[in-house]
Amino acid sequence: MTDTKVPSRVFPRAKQDAETAKHGVSTPQTENPAYRLAFQDMDFLLREDLRPVRFQLELLKPELVLEEANIASTFVFYGSARIPSPDHAAAAVAAAPEGPARAVAESLAAKAHYYEVARELARLASSFPVDEAGKRHFVVCSGGGPSIMEAANRGATDVDAESIGLNIVLPHEQAPNPYVTPRLSLQFHYFALRKMHFLLHARALAAFPGGFGTFDELFELLTLIQTGKIAPIPVLLYGRAFWERVVNFEALCDEGVISHRDLNLFTYVETAQEGWDVVRDFYRDRGDPIVP
Template identity: 65%
Template sequence: MTDDETSHELTDRKFYKAEQEASFVEAHERTTPQQQDPAYRLAFRDTDFLLREELRPVRFQLELLKPEMLLDEAGIGSTLVIYGSARIPAPEEAEVVRAAASSPEQTAVAERLIAKSKYYEEARELARIAGRSAVVEDGKRHFVICSGGGPSIMEAANRGAEEVGAESIGLNITLRHEHTPNAYVTPHLSFQFHYFALRKMHFLLRARAVAVFPGGFGTFDELFELLTLIQTGKMQPIPIMLFGGDFWRRVVSFEALAEEGVVSAKDLDLFHIVETAAEAWGHITAFYGLDLA
């Protein structure tokens, strides 16, 4: 049946779909003052209206629904989330970082970042391992790599997946200084968020394991929210691997938190400190009882 034909079938839809109604509007010229005024626009086609302050709850719902629906349509059952710094260089970028330093202090920082480029390679390798595993259950793909879609460790994650022919997800956030997804995110799995809260929710909705590499405030925010959700019982335990024992023991004294009594000693069992992709993958497969060697 075409759009302009009348159906007499009992089970056929009797109301036009929104996209059909929108096409009817577009087919007519807007020749009168009433048609040309913004008030006359269909509400769901009126961007100015959707961006009003009062419509924030609607925008929240849209950011919840769009990735959820598209990931479901893509057959993604679960993800392996990789968090980490946007500043750690790939090994091949070490000289560029070194050359950009213009003072002894900056040189010292640059060298510490360059030393952590090994974690770029470990994130890349973990994504390769997960991509090669190609776990499929009930028609859904599992341990699909998911990153923040940006540079550095995030890029390494998406890059590793692409290198073994696997799709990967990127959850970008609109920032004044960072807008472009890295080149390795699968295009139809590349999402952009306005709200940090909704982005963080989507990181964890499908997460069945999380690898956390050295990073700054954003990485800490993501890690500690995850630990809090599991500690408080809002989320069931999943494997959490912190890459780089020297880094994590230097920047956070987890043992001191337990000694001070502000967390329980058993809370320190919520995560594992690891150094290599193989070690991290071993924790994941052991947790789920999978034979994916």
């Protein structure tokens, strides 16, 4: 026997069988849903008792996408979807009727500068060099929506870098912002899995003024760090005046429900460079090799 080459596989790939199954003969048996290949049967995959399988798929797919893109770590951006960009702030105020609606529009417009701050911070993070193994670090990751999220993805685009958008299916129609890299634009059904993917590779996080969604994601992260479930990472709170007005952290300490040392879990910052310096110093102080 002179040919010693051993085939890498003997069974056909699933993709091959899927194609074969599409062009099979038509009989009462083959037309019945029971005959469909399990992984091609949407009615089967969407059954209530298949939820654990869907959890697995939604956990696995983004992980494979990021691995294939050589993404080792991310810089996560949270913030309101309602803050206008500086270009649209004045028009938003002018379009609002007099009274409470106008006051709200003015309040949001006053935060418009955070759009540019998020954009510049994303530029700084996206300019971080690739490591010796070809892995990328501090890749911008947002919720994929408008406003602060758009600014983050846009900042990455400014320096010709890819960025991630983690969208979620919502009752009202919505789409990823145009600056998310298409191959890194991911959509989730389960909030729990989306939350996990925000933090699995996060090595820094910036929270800009925001509402329930921002609070939800931010306080979950702070809880995970506080309880030791994950190692500390730099957590940047942009807009000290906003955060101190809407959350009385000192009162939580005074009430005894958190410790004063828990206030060290985050850092108030205002500018993009200030935030990036906090991240850089955090890892330098720990001698982490990913920071030059």
